[in-house]
Amino acid sequence: EVQLVESGGGLVNPGESLTLSCAASGFNFSLAWLSWVRQAPGRGPQWVGRIKSRSAGGTIDYAAPLKGRLAISRDDSRNTLYLQMNSLKTEDTAVYFCTWDAYKGGTYSFAHWGQGALVSVSS
Amino acid sequence: DIQMTQSPSSLSASVGDRVTITCRASQSISNYLNWYRQEPGKAPNLLIFAASSLESGVPSRFSGSGSGTDFSLTISSLQPEDFATYFCQQSYSNPPEYTFGQGTKLEIK
Numbered sequence: 001e002v003q004l005v006e007s008g009g010g011l012v013n014p015g016e017s018l019t020l021s022c023a024a025s026g027f028n029f030s031l032a033w034l035s036w037v038r039q040a041p042g043r044g045p046q047w048v049g050r051i052k053s054r055s056a057g058g059t060i061d062y063a064a065p066l067k068g069r070l071a072i073s074r075d076d077s078r079n080t081l082y083l084q085m086n087s088l089k090t091e092d093t094a095v096y097f098c099t100w101d102a103y104k105g106g107t108y109s110f111a112h113w114g115q116g117a118l119v120s121v122s123s
Numbered sequence: 124d125i126q127m128t129q130s131p132s133s134l135s136a137s138v139g140d141r142v143t144i145t146c147r148a149s150q151s152i153s154n155y156l157n158w159y160r161q162e163p164g165k166a167p168n169l170l171i172f173a174a175s176s177l178e179s180g181v182p183s184r185f186s187g188s189g190s191g192t193d194f195s196l197t198i199s200s201l202q203p204e205d206f207a208t209y210f211c212q213q214s215y216s217n218p219p220e221y222t223f224g225q226g227t228k229l230e231i232k
Contacts, residue, residue: 035221044210045159045167047221061219064124097166105173107214108221109157113166 002026002112004098009117016088020117022081022098027112029079031055033101036072036083037110038094038119046094048072048083050101088121095119125149125213129224135232140201144227146194146211155215158187158196161226162207170209171196206231 008020024032033056036048049062051072060072071084081098095116102111126149136142146156154174159167169178171187174194184199198205211224 044223044226045212046223047219050219064220102169102172105154105176107155107157107173108219109169109172109178109214110159110167110212111169111172111178113168116166 002100004100004112004114006096006098006114006117009096009119011120011122012088013123014089014121016121017084017086018088018119019085020083020096020098020119022083022114024079024081024098024100027100030076033103033108034074034081035099035101035110036081036096037099037113038092038096039116040091040094043094045097048096051081085119088119090121093119093121124220125152125216125222127211127213127222127224129209129211129227131227132225133228133230135230136201137232138201138203142198142201142229144196144209144211144229146189146196146224148192148194148213148215151191152213152215154190155213156187156189156194157212157214158185159210159212160205160207161210162204167210201229205229 003025005023035050039045049072052059073082097116098114099110100112101108128147156174158171161167175187209227
């Protein structure tokens with residue numbers, strides 16, 4: 001069974017940093033392309049960024065509005081995905097999901113999701 | 124950015140009804156369109172990928188159609204668990220800048 005479990009969320013002050021982790025099991029993590037997707041309260045999901053597998057080059061792409069404040073990384077030996085967020089703003093308040101991206105039908109979709117980690121940015 | 128616009132934003136229907144939700148892209152995205160269902164407090168769940176392909180394990184009452192800029196999700200006979208929020212998402216952008224629609228909340232009449 002595919003499992004993605006996020007951790008590291010919490011309440012932080014504006015301007016602070018936070019790192020989320022996503023522990024994966026039930027699939028070949030080292031070959032997986034993985035994304036972070038966030039969802040602010042009452043809003044639709046927003047794609048944050050994606051990291052390809054090492055065999056695919058390990059390329060990391062970020063959503064343009066968030067580029068520069070984020071760092072996505074992975075540790076294939078620990079089957080864990082990370083999202084480091086810097087200079088947090090109140091508008092970064094959201095539930096952050098990690099996803100395993102499936103390539104099917106000639107396109108990518110977010111086929112498996114974690115349960116999400118809540119990040120609240122407030123003074 | 125490619126903008127995705129869903130309609131309606133909310134919809135009231137009864138168990139057994141047939142409903143259709145539409146999604147329009149701000150530019151052509153071929154068939155690079157996915158649909159998700161999200162229950163309150165849970166993560167979205169993939170229903171349809173590549174506009175019309177049913178994800179494994181998803182009931183056949185769900186179907187998707189469309190290409191280019193106009194897409195639709197149809198539920199042929201609503202079940203109680205279908206009262207949730209539905210999102211479309213484009214996967215056309217390269218480099219990726221994947222965007223979601225604002226959602227359609229399906230409520231019990």
